[in-house]
Amino acid sequence: MKPLKEIESRFVPLPIENIDTDQIIPARFLKATTRDGFGKNLFRDWRYVQDDEQQPVASFVLNQPRYSGEILVAGKNFGCGSSREHAAWALKDYGFKAVVCSFFADIFKNNALNNGVIPVRVSDAFLAKIFAQDAEAVIQINIEQQTITILLTGEQETFDINPYKKTCLLNGYDDIDYLISIKDSIEKYEATRK
Amino acid sequence: MAATLFDKIWNQHIVQEVNDGPSVLYIDRHFIHEVTSPQAFNGIEKRRLPLFRPKQIVATADHNVPTLHQELPIRDELSRLQVQQLIENCAKHGVELYGLGHPNQGIVHVIGPELGVTQPGMTIVCGDSHTSTHGAFGTIAFGIGTSEVEMVFAAQCLLQTKPKQMRINIEGELLPGVVAKDIILYIIAQISAGGATGYFVEYAGSAIRKLSMEARMTICNMSIEMGARGGLIAPDETTFAYLEGRPFAPAGDAFTKKVAAWRELYSDADAAFDMELNIHADQIQPMITFGTNPGMGMAINDSIPTYESLEAESEKANLKKALTYMGLQAGQSLLGMPVQHVFIGSCTNSRIEDLRLVASMVKGKKKHPDVQVLIVPGSQEVARQAKREGLDSIFQDAGFELRQAGCSACLGMNEDKVPAGEYCVSTSNRNFEGRQGAGARTLLASPLTAAAAALTGIITDVRTLL
Numbered sequence: 240m241k242p243l244k245e246i247e248s249r250f251v252p253l254p255i256e257n258i259d260t261d262q263i264i265p266a267r268f269l270k271a272t273t274r275d276g277f278g279k280n281l282f283r284d285w286r287y288v289q290d291d292e293q294q295p296v297a298s299f300v301l302n303q304p305r306y307s308g309e310i311l312v313a314g315k316n317f318g319c320g321s322s323r324e325h326a327a328w329a330l331k332d333y334g335f336k337a338v339v340c341s342f343f344a345d346i347f348k349n350n351a352l353n354n355g356v357i358p359v360r361v362s363d364a365f366l367a368k369i370f371a372q373d374a375e376a377v378i379q380i381n382i383e384q385q386t387i388t389i390l391l392t393g394e395q396e397t398f399d400i401n402p403y404k405k406t407c408l409l410n411g412y413d414d415i416d417y418l419i420s421i422k423d424s425i426e427k428y429e430a431t432r433k
Numbered sequence: 434m435a436a437t438l439f440d441k442i443w444n445q446h447i448v449q450e451v452n453d454g455p456s457v458l459y460i461d462r463h464f465i466h467e468v469t470s471p472q473a474f475n476g477i478e479k480r481r482l483p484l485f486r487p488k489q490i491v492a493t494a495d496h497n498v499p500t501l502h503q504e505l506p507i508r509d510e511l512s513r514l515q516v517q518q519l520i521e522n523c524a525k526h527g528v529e530l531y532g533l534g535h536p537n538q539g540i541v542h543v544i545g546p547e548l549g550v551t552q553p554g555m556t557i558v559c560g561d562s563h564t565s566t567h568g569a570f571g572t573i574a575f576g577i578g579t580s581e582v583e584m585v586f587a588a589q590c591l592l593q594t595k596p597k598q599m600r601i602n603i604e605g606e607l608l609p610g611v612v613a614k615d616i617i618l619y620i621i622a623q624i625s626a627g628g629a630t631g632y633f634v635e636y637a638g639s640a641i642r643k644l645s646m647e648a649r650m651t652i653c654n655m656s657i658e659m660g661a662r663g664g665l666i667a668p669d670e671t672t673f674a675y676l677e678g679r680p681f682a683p684a685g686d687a688f689t690k691k692v693a694a695w696r697e698l699y700s701d702a703d704a705a706f707d708m709e710l711n712i713h714a715d716q717i718q719p720m721i722t723f724g725t726n727p728g729m730g731m732a733i734n735d736s737i738p739t740y741e742s743l744e745a746e747s748e749k750a751n752l753k754k755a756l757t758y759m760g761l762q763a764g765q766s767l768l769g770m771p772v773q774h775v776f777i778g779s780c781t782n783s784r785i786e787d788l789r790l791v792a793s794m795v796k797g798k799k800k801h802p803d804v805q806v807l808i809v810p811g812s813q814e815v816a817r818q819a820k821r822e823g824l825d826s827i828f829q830d831a832g833f834e835l836r837q838a839g840c841s842a843c844l845g846m847n848e849d850k851v852p853a854g855e856y857c858v859s860t861s862n863r864n865f866e867g868r869q870g871a872g873a874r875t876l877l878a879s880p881l882t883a884a885a886a887a888l889t890g891i892i893t894d895v896r897t898l899l
């Protein structure tokens with residue numbers, strides 16, 4: 240994984256609550272055996288009329304040219320439902336580096352972190368402030384400082400991130416590197432349970 | 434110090450703690466299936482790592498398989514390739530595979546318990562959110578993503594932060610016509626689809642103790658639908674009796690010894706929970722969902738909420754979006770509404786007891802001519818057992834399509850789908866937009882309520898047929 244320290248970008252607002260992973264990437268697109276190329280099917284059934292790429296749903300935010308950026312801002316309980324990591328792969332492949340929301344479903348949160356997509360949990364009030372910005376507003380997410388800032392207004396909030404995960408993100412480490420490094424301890428543990 | 438059931442199992446599985454970080458949790462059993470494993474196999478191969486403990490993994494093909502003519506090659510090319518990839522990966526890495534055609538094949542959360550692989554006190558994971566099902570045996574069982582599947586492949590461990598704990602106590606007697614599915618749909622409607630996020634949930638109380646293992650699995654299965662990472666139930670005589678004699682359960686003295694250890698798995702009387710919820714069993718009616726998440730449920734004889742009854746603007750917006758998709762009106766009753774499909778199956782309700790429940794309602798009767806009814810056993814063993822009991826002919830006489838084992842119409846991935854705009858009363862676990870096929874409208878309910886709709890062609894209060 241590439242180290243990630245800061246994201247500064249415009250944002251894509253999706254003010255809908257309980258967005259489940261079946262919406263993020265419908266099951267019919269889970270037949271691939273690689274991690275690539277899921278972005279074109281991100282939010283597929285909200286993006287196109289009757290699954291037809293020639294007929295984009297004009298009102299859907301990904302089809303509105305005035306919205307763009309690396310930060311998706313969504314309603315609470317984002318990523319609920321299926322454990323499919325394809326949801327995180329699809330967001331990443333589309334170009335999102337962070338999702339901002341007032342709370343995340345647990346499995347999605349881990350999947351996102353494991354792919355370098357940062358789940359930034361903010362208060363309901365701060366979420367409402369972001370949604371109130373116009374499309375040109377730029378959001379800054381600083382992982383080192385654990386802050387999210389609306390640059391135009393200077394409004395800022397801090398967010399939680401597990402210190403271990405933070406170290407991983409800042410340095411581009413992943414859990415497997417760590418687990419492999421403690422194999423002796425794992426084998427010793429196994430021996431105690433025999 | 435007083436410990437919960439969860440604490441006891443958790444503490445036994447901690448290899449070490451990471452400074453300022455998560456715990457290294459040892460995983461006893463790892464189930465895999467074709468959809469969420471290929472990228473993980475690919476990942477460890479790229480790192481040139483072997484599978485650390487292949488003997489602790491059990492594989493099956495369930496999500497992407499047809500439920501008709503499983504003896505023939507899968508027609509859909511991508512599905513065929515994905516299932517083939519699983520066969521190759523398992524062969525290459527020494528993983529036991531119960532693939533298509535194998536007598537042990539079935540939905541991963543049906544076969545694990547059925548074979549006795551799932552045992553009290555274990556930690557169990559699978560790249561599938563409904564892994565919570567296995568908690569019915571007093572295990573810490575939860576769904577993981579593919580990167581985590583790769584971690585378990587590499588080291589048989591996961592880095593995990595200990596979740597908060599909730600206990601839901603259900604005391605008293607269930608009303609007639611109310612079954613396990615109604616209990617869990619009721620709980621989710623109370624708590625909401627995100628209400629247990631961050632928690633592991635223990636289900637307890639006299640009403641839970643009286644349930645069979647199949648019923649307990651239905652309840653634990655849907656823990657994820659309120660956001661909980663998992664759910665669990667303390668093992669007891671019902672659990673031990675279910676496990677005795679199963680192919681992978683210990684036998685003879687070894688079994689007796691295990692049972693003695695399993696009897697220690699319960700929450701101490703003074704153990705503390707971060708949250709507790711008390712429910713009287715007689716508050717629970719047969720349930721049905723009307724919206725697009727499992728929290729949007731109600732008693733079957735109730736009405737969909739009106740907008741005026743909701744306080745938050747966000748709640749009103751959620752309801753409006755859901756009802757627009759579902760083609761329903763706020764304030765409306767669902768009773769008497771025609772449905773075009775009934776699906777009985779999925780890891781929630783495809784076990785032998787579910788099929789028996791359905792058979793008890795439809796024996797000697799015929800389905801309504803305007804309804805298509807799909808009944809899909811959770812495993813080859815469930816299918817064989819149904820046949821031994823003569824349930825297959827009851828279903829066929831009723832005009833139901835009895836299919837071969839798999840996830841089927843639960844998730845709109847294989848060939849079994851509900852057409853856009855049509856209604857399906859489904860015993861599965863998710864009523865998300867498009868879950869059963871693009872545009873499909875899902876109403877979640879118990880096997881009894883599904884059977885009632887199959888007979889009448891309309892949403893029916895099962896108690897009127899008892």
